[in-house]
Structure formats: structure tokens, C-alpha cells
Amino acid sequence: MELRQLKYFLKAKELLNFTEAAAALYISQSTLSQQIKQLEDELQVPLFNRIGKRITLTEAGNLFAVYAQQSVNKASDGLQFIKDLNNLETGKIAIGVTYALRHVVTKALILFSSEYPKIQFEIVFGTSQELIQKLNHFELDVILTFEEIASEEHFKYQELFTSPMALVTSTETPFSNKKSISLEEVSALPLALPSNGFSTTQFINKAFKKDNLNPKVTIEINDIPTLLELIKTGNWHTILTKTTIENEKDLHAIPIKGENMTRTAMLISLKDVYEKKAVIAFLKILMENLAVN
Amino acid sequence: MELRQLKYFLKAKELLNFTEAAAALYISQSTLSQQIKQLEDELQVPLFNRIGKRITLTEAGNLFAVYAQQSVNKASDGLQFIKDLNNLETGKIAIGVTYALRHVVTKALILFSSEYPKIQFEIVFGTSQELIQKLNHFELDVILTFEEIASEEHFKYQELFTSPMALVTSTETPFSNKKSISLEEVSALPLALPSNGFSTTQFINKAFKKDNLNPKVTIEINDIPTLLELIKTGNWHTILTKTTIENEKDLHAIPIKGENMTRTAMLISLKDVYEKKAVIAFLKILMENLAVN
DNA sequence: ATAATCAATCGATAAAACCGATTTAGAAAT
DNA sequence: ATTTCTAAATCGGTTTTATCGATTGATTAT
Numbered sequence: 001m002e003l004r005q006l007k008y009f010l011k012a013k014e015l016l017n018f019t020e021a022a023a024a025l026y027i028s029q030s031t032l033s034q035q036i037k038q039l040e041d042e043l044q045v046p047l048f049n050r051i052g053k054r055i056t057l058t059e060a061g062n063l064f065a066v067y068a069q070q071s072v073n074k075a076s077d078g079l080q081f082i083k084d085l086n087n088l089e090t091g092k093i094a095i096g097v098t099y100a101l102r103h104v105v106t107k108a109l110i111l112f113s114s115e116y117p118k119i120q121f122e123i124v125f126g127t128s129q130e131l132i133q134k135l136n137h138f139e140l141d142v143i144l145t146f147e148e149i150a151s152e153e154h155f156k157y158q159e160l161f162t163s164p165m166a167l168v169t170s171t172e173t174p175f176s177n178k179k180s181i182s183l184e185e186v187s188a189l190p191l192a193l194p195s196n197g198f199s200t201t202q203f204i205n206k207a208f209k210k211d212n213l214n215p216k217v218t219i220e221i222n223d224i225p226t227l228l229e230l231i232k233t234g235n236w237h238t239i240l241t242k243t244t245i246e247n248e249k250d251l252h253a254i255p256i257k258g259e260n261m262t263r264t265a266m267l268i269s270l271k272d273v274y275e276k277k278a279v280i281a282f283l284k285i286l287m288e289n290l291a292v293n
Numbered sequence: 294m295e296l297r298q299l300k301y302f303l304k305a306k307e308l309l310n311f312t313e314a315a316a317a318l319y320i321s322q323s324t325l326s327q328q329i330k331q332l333e334d335e336l337q338v339p340l341f342n343r344i345g346k347r348i349t350l351t352e353a354g355n356l357f358a359v360y361a362q363q364s365v366n367k368a369s370d371g372l373q374f375i376k377d378l379n380n381l382e383t384g385k386i387a388i389g390v391t392y393a394l395r396h397v398v399t400k401a402l403i404l405f406s407s408e409y410p411k412i413q414f415e416i417v418f419g420t421s422q423e424l425i426q427k428l429n430h431f432e433l434d435v436i437l438t439f440e441e442i443a444s445e446e447h448f449k450y451q452e453l454f455t456s457p458m459a460l461v462t463s464t465e466t467p468f469s470n471k472k473s474i475s476l477e478e479v480s481a482l483p484l485a486l487p488s489n490g491f492s493t494t495q496f497i498n499k500a501f502k503k504d505n506l507n508p509k510v511t512i513e514i515n516d517i518p519t520l521l522e523l524i525k526t527g528n529w530h531t532i533l534t535k536t537t538i539e540n541e542k543d544l545h546a547i548p549i550k551g552e553n554m555t556r557t558a559m560l561i562s563l564k565d566v567y568e569k570k571a572v573i574a575f576l577k578i579l580m581e582n583l584a585v586n
Numbered sequence: 587a588t589a590a591t592c593a594a595t596c597g598a599t600a601a602a603a604c605c606g607a608t609t610t611a612g613a614a615a616t
Numbered sequence: 617a618t619t620t621c622t623a624a625a626t627c628g629g630t631t632t633t634a635t636c637g638a639t640t641g642a643t644t645a646t
Contacts, residue, residue, distance in 0.1 A: 001368055002295045004634090018593060031635050033594060043375045046567045051447075052643045053592045056431065058567040059385070060378055067371025071364050075294055078360025082336045082353055297603090312623060324604050326625060331602095345612040346623045 003075055005039045006068040008032055009047060013065050016055055077273060084277040091278045092120040096131035096143035099224040100200065100244040101265055104160070105144060108286035115285075119278050127197040135270060141279045142269040146199055146241070158267040161290055163243040165204060165261045166253035170234040176252040183211055183256060192219035192227060192236035203263065204239045296368055298332045299361040301325055302340060306358050309348055384571040385413040389424035389436035392517040393493065393537035394558055397453070398437060401579035408578075412571050420490040428563060434572045435562040439492055439534070451560040454583055456536040458497065458554045459546035463527040469545045476504055476549060485512035485520060485529035496556065497532045 012021040012032065022032040040046050047061035057065070083091055097105050102125070109121065124131065124140060131143040135155075144160075151157065167181050167189075175181070187208060194201045201220075208215050219236060221227050224244070231238050232250050241263050242253045255261070267283065269275070305314040305325065315325040333339050340354035350358070377383045390398050395418070402414065417424065417433060424436040428448075437453075444450065460474050460482070468474070480501060487494045494513075501508050512529060514520050517537070524531050525543050534556050535546045548554070560576065562568070 001372065002297060003364070003368075004295060006368070019591085027634090028636050029593070030595080030637080035634080037594085043372065045375055045379060049567050050593070051563075054643085055593080059569055060375055060567070063378065064371050064375055067367050067374060071296075071367035071371065074360050074364035074367055075296075075299070078357050078364065079294060079336065081360060082338055082357055085353055085356065086338050310623080311625095320603090321605050322624075323606080323626080327603080330625085343624070347612085348624080 001039065001042055003072060005035050006072050008035050009039055009061075010065060010068055010072065012036060012048070012055075013057060013061065016057075018055065073273065080276060088116060088277055088281070089118040091276060092122060093276065093279050093282055094122040094124070094140045095282075096124045096126060096134060096140045096145075098128060098131070098145040098199070099125055100146070100163075100241050101144050103243070103246045104265070104286065104290070107289055108282065111289065112282050112285045116278065116281065119282075128199045129197065132268070135268065138270075138273075141276060142267055142283065144265065144267055146203075146263040147266050148199075148268075154271050156269050156271045160265040160267060160287070161243075162262045162264045163241040164255040165200075165207075165239060165263065166242040166255050167237055168228075168231055168240050168245055168251055168253050169237045170232050171250050171252050172234050173237075173252075176254070178254050180257050181254045183207060183213060183258060186237075186239065186256060187213040187215040189216065189237045190235065191215055191217045192221065192230050192238050193217050194224060194227060194238075194240075195220045195222040197222065200240055200244075200263075207258070207261070294332065294335055296365060298328050299365050301328050302332055302354075303358060303361055303365065305329060305341070305348075306350060306354065309350075311348065379570055381409045381571050381574060382411055384569060385415065386569065386571050386575055387415040387417070387433045388575075389417045389419060389427055389433045389438075391421060391424070391438040391492070392418055393439070393456075393534050394437045396536070396539045397558070397579065397583070400582055401575065404582065405575050405578050409571070409574065412575075421492045422490065425561070428561065431563075434569060435560055435576065437558065437560055439496075440557040440559050441492070441561075447564050449562050449564045453558040453560060453580065454536075455555045455557045456534040457548040458493075458500075458532060458556065459535040459548050460530055461521075461524055461533050461538055461544055461546050462530045463525050464543050464545050465527045466530075466545075469547070471547050473550050474547045476500060476506060476551060479530075479532065479549060480506040480508040482509065482530045483528065484508055484510045485514065485523050485531050486510050487517065487520060487531075487533075488513045488515040490515065493533055493556075500551070500554070 008021070008025060008027075011025055012018055015021045015024065018032050018036075019029050022029040025032065036047065043060070043064065045060045046058050047064060048055045049058055080091075095105065105123065109123075112119070113121075124134065126134075128143075128145045128148060131140065131145060132148075134140045135143055147159075167186050169176055193204070196202065196205075219230065221230075224240075227238060228245070228248060228251065230236055239256070240253070242255065243265070245251045245253055269279075301314070301318060301320075304318055305311055308314045308317065311325050311329075312322045315322040318325065329340065336353070336357065338353045339351050340357060341348045342351050374383070388398065398416065402416075405412070406414075417427065419427075421436075421438045421441060424433065424438060425441075427433045428436050440450075440452075460479050462469055486497070489495065489498075512523065514523075517533075520531060521538070521541060521544065523529055532549070533546070535548065536558070538544045538546055562572075
């Protein structure tokens with residue numbers, strides 16, 4: 001039994017397709033077949049059912065996968081630990097961000113990079129769901145998003161700050177100087193909203209439904225910069241957390257009245273995996289610079 | 294990084310002597326040297342200090358050993374777990390049963406559990422259709438039911454025994470001592486039947502239709518224990534396979550006359566999927582104890 | 587029926603693990 | 617200081633094995 005074989009097995013388990021798994025592992029399908037077979041021979045039990053050309057996990061395969069994953073994880077934790085120890089000068093930080101929180105990350109990124117210029121970054125923008133999936137696949141070290149309804153046991157959560165939901169409108173519009181605005185007033189305006197995958201949209205739609213309001217949503221779009229362009233024309237308005245349009249010159253955010261009309265920005269990472277030193281240092285800088293806001 | 298290298302490293306760490314460690318691992322000293330070096334190259338840090346001809350662990354080596362040991366342990370735990378699974382020391386059996394055959398299962402269950410107390414059971418009662426659906430979704434290992442009209446190609450069937458269709462009636466009723474009874478006689482009695490999802494009901498309704506009989510069905514119910522309660526009052530009678538009321542004190546089963554008035558109890562499982570050792574052992578006990586009936 | 591898909595298998599090749607012999611160098615003994 | 621001893625590193629060659637491409641066989645999709 002070797003880590004190589006365990007990794008092969010886990011990828012095959014994930015994709016339930018030897019051909020695709022082999023491609024993902026950059027090996028040939030025949031190699032994968034052979035290595036899986038070898039592992040099965042050693043365990044003296046099949047890990048997969050071969051039903052025709054489809055494969056499914058056996059009971060043994062399903063149970064063994066837990067140990068295989070842990071073994072692989074421990075080894076990779078060890079590797080990561082050493083990398084960090086070596087020199088806080090190598091390593092890569094993979095961070096996922098919802099678009100609304102981009103300013104938080106960019107600010108920290110600039111500061112951190114001047115202090116530790118050799119650390120590589122991978123910044124992934126996406127919806128909360130996309131990011132959480134990547135986190136679960138060990139593709140990200142940490143994600144920065146708004147609070148989720150369902151908190152999961154294997155995640156570590158850390159609150160950063162709260163930001164009110166706000167009507168975002170061009171500075172040109174007549175009511176752009178209002179201090180606050182009610183949901184009912186908002187529902188009467190022509191709206192362009194982020195598409196349904198965005199948690200902000202899910203959040204605000206719930207609020208509309210609760211108050212029996214029928215907002216006039218004329219546009220749904222899954223790209224925030226484009227959305228903001230549209231808003232700047234003054235023809236539409238949108239609803240975002242206030243923090244989303246920090247540093248946007250021609251836009252104004254009017255907080256929406258009502259309780260629970262704030263969202264909490266959070267750091268989410270996986271429990272029980274080794275925390276990279278570089279990530280810890282980066283988050284330290286990130287959090288220190290929240291206070292300045 | 295491979296488990297082999299981690300094991301070599303851990304033995305070297307333990308003995309702090311490459312020559313001895315190599316001997317303990319049944320490899321040559323040169324191989325050990327090379328493999329350790331390869332590991333160090335991958336980690337980009339020395340694991341051992343070579344002070345003259347003596348070796349000591351570096352800080353990195355000491356810290357890395359923790360992860361290496363955990364990784365190796367998890368792999369060997371997985372191996373051990375599979376061994377246990379093969380020896381019926383662990384594992385789970387999911388079995389689906391139609392209510393009529395509960396006694397067959399409970400009897401086997403009691404015997405099996407005393408021999409293999411560590412095996413978990415999930416017993417699911419339901420109609421044939423429900424159970425077959427679960428079997429197809431890999432939620433059950435095997436189901437115990439009566440023969441189906443449509444036999445499917447991807448199932449494996451095994452006959453157990455036959456049981457006559459019978460009029461089930463309270464021991465108090467005047468004709469409870471009859472040796473057998475015709476369908477026509479039955480159709481004149483007030484009947485309470487299992488609801489239409491039950492294969493027994495489908496079976497008997499077909500027989501009525503064939504003989505152009507109009508049974509007096511006053512109650513349909515989808516819970517057999519409750520049905521039996523009603524029958525015990527003597528106000529209604531029902532039709533079930535004889536085996537259903539085995540061990541029921543106050544009820545009597547009168548076989549119904551006619552050919553094809555018997556049903557065959559069967560084991561149904563999926564072809565081509567790995568059969569759990571525990572399931573094989575359980576079915577063996579189950580079948581051995583049919584003969585005693 | 588026909589084509590497409592996928593896992594298993596086969597034979598050949600490249601990679602790597604391994605060994606024995608030798609070298610290097612520190613430690614111990616003279 | 618020289619020699620001897622010991623243990624790790626290194627070298628060259630051998631064996632093992634991981635890998636690949638091509639093919640087969642079986643199943644699914646068209």
C-alpha cells in the first residue's frame with residue numbers, strides 16, 4: 001500500500017469513472033486499473049463493484065476511503081508543515097472571496113505582499129456555494145464570505161464585521177441623499193439584481209417574500225462589475241451589502257430599514273487541517289486592517 | 294512521498310542508525326540512505342543532522358515525524374479495518390422484508406446475532422415495490438419477499454419456500470375448523486384486505502377477477518398488525534399467505550382451494566455487486582433454519 | 587443493428603527501488 | 617600522528633515495478 005495508490009483510489013472514488021480519474025491524475029487508464037487492482041489484492045476485498053461498464057463503491061471501499069483520505073491528508077499536512085517551517089518565504093495561499101468583500105482582500109493583499117513578497121496567491125471569486133465546495137475539496141485555504149444559514153461541523157468560523165443591506169443607486173438619482181429607505185419603497189423601483197446563485201439575492205428575496213412585496217426585478221446578472229455599470233446609468237437600482245461598493249465613486253448606498261437587514265462577513269476554513277503559517281500571517285494582517293475602516 | 298519512505302524514515306528516527314534501521318527493514322543500508330535523501334529532497338529540508346558519523350534528528354525531522362507516523366497509522370488502521378470486515382467483526386447488513394415474512398427474518402436475526410454480535414442491522418419493512426426501489430438505489434443488500442410477476446435481468450433470485458394463500462379468520466368463527474375453502478365462498482364473506490400496494494392484494498384481486506367474483510371488501514388498510522387486530526374481532530376476514538400469521542394465537546388460516554393459490558418466498562439481491570461476507574453468513578443461517586419449519 | 591464508451595488485459599518500455607562494492611570522513615585506538 | 621574502525625554517502629549494475637499504448641470484451645446509447 002502506497003500513498004500513490006491511495007490517491008488514485010480516492011480520485012476514482014470521487015469521480016466513479018476510471019477514465020476520467022486517470023485523466024485527472026495525468027496517468028493512463030490502464031495504469032489506474034492496475035494500481036486499483038493491486039490495492040484490492042492487498043486488501044483482499046474489492047473496493048469497487050464493476051457492474052458492466054459502471055463502477056460503484058463497495059461497502060469496504062466506502063469505509064476504507066475514510067482511512068485512505070486521512071492517511072493522505074496527514075502526509076500532505078506534514079509536507080505543508082515543513083514547507084512553512086523552511087522559510088516563511090515559500091508557499092501559496094489560496095483564498096476564496098465573494099465579490100462583495102473584494103476590498104477587504106485587496107487591501108490586505110497589498111500590505112501582506114510588501115512584507116512577504118515571495119508568497120504566491122490564488123484569489124478565487126465565486127458564490128458562497130462554489131467557494132464552499134472548493135474549500136471542501138482542499139482547493140482553498142480559507143474563504144471570505146457572508147454568514148451561511150447552515151453552519152457545518154467541520155468548518156471553523158470567524159466573524160469579521162457586519163455590513164447593512166443597502167439600495168445601491170447612482171449618485172445622480174433624486175433620492176441619493178436619503179439616510180435610509182424601506183423595503184416597500186425599494187420594491188417600487190426598477191431593480192437589477194445579482195442572479196440567484198448569489199447569497200445576497202437569496203437573502204433579499206426572502207425579505208421581500210416575508211413582507212409580501214413584489215419587487216420589480218427587470219434584470220438578473222451574474223457579474224457584479226457589469227451590474228454596477230448598469231446602475232451607474234441611473235436606469236436601475238440594485239441591492240447589495242454596503243461594503244460591496246466601497247471605493248466606487250459614482251454610486252451611493254442607502255441602508256435598508258428593518259431589523260436583520262445586516263449581514264456578517266466571515267472567514268471560513270476547515271477544522272483539523274494544518275494551518276499554513278503564511279495563511280495565519282495573512283489573516284492577521286487582514287484583521288488588523290478591518291479596524292481602520 | 295510514499296508510505297514506504299515514511300516507514301523507512303520512522304525506523305531510522307527510532308534507531309538513529311541507518312545501518313541498523315536498514316537491517317530491521319530488511320533492506321540494504323544504501324537503499325535506506327537513498328530513500329531518506331529522496332524524502333529530504335522532496336521536503337527541501339534535512340530530516341537528520343549528519344554530525345560526523347552520528348545522526349540526530351533535525352527540528353524539521355522531529356516535527357515531520359508526527360505527521361509521518363499519523364499517515365502510516367491511518368493507512369494501517371484502514372488495512373486492519375478491512376481485515377475486521379472480512380472476519381465479520383464489523384459491518385452492516387441492510388435487509389428489506391415484506392411483513393408477511395417477518396418471522397423468517399426475526400428467527401434468523403436472533404441466531405445470527407448471538408454468533409456475530411458486532412454486526413449492525415437495518416431492517417426495513419415495506420411493500421415489494423418500495424423494497425425493490427431501495428435495492429436498486431443500493432440502500433439495501435437483499436430483500437425478502439414473494440415472487441414478482443416481472444423478473445428483472447439485474448436481480449439475482451433465490452427461492453426459499455412456498456406458502457398457500459389462506460383465508461385468515463378469528464378462531465371463534467363457525468367455519469374456523471374447515472380444511473380448505475373455495476374462492477367463491479371467500480367472496481361472500483365480509484373482507485378487510487391489505488391496501489393495493491401490497492403484492493398479496495394484487496395477487497388475490499387478479500384471482501377474483503379471473504373467476505368473475507365480486508368480493509365484499511369493506512376495509513383496505515396498509516398496516517398488517519392493525520389489520521390482524523380487526524380480524525380478531527370476528528367481524529371481518531382477510532386473505533394473506535399462511536406464513537404471515539405464524540405465531541399468531543387467536544387467528545386461523547384456511548388454505549384457499551385452486552391451483553396457483555400458493556406464493557413463493559424469495560431472496561432478491563443485485564447481480565454483479567460485491568456480496569458482503571456478513572450478508573452471505575446471515576443468509577446461510579436464514580436458509581438453514583427454514584428446513585426446521 | 588451500429589457506434590460509442592469504459593474497464594480489463596497484454597506486451598513492451600521507462601522509471602525507480604534495490605543491492606554490493608567502494609569511497610569518504612569522523613571517531614577511536616595505538 | 618598514524619592506523620584502525622565504523623557508518624553514511626556514492627557509484628554502477630540489476631531487478632522490480634509503474635507506466636504506457638494498443639487491444640479486447642462487455643455494456644450502453646443511438
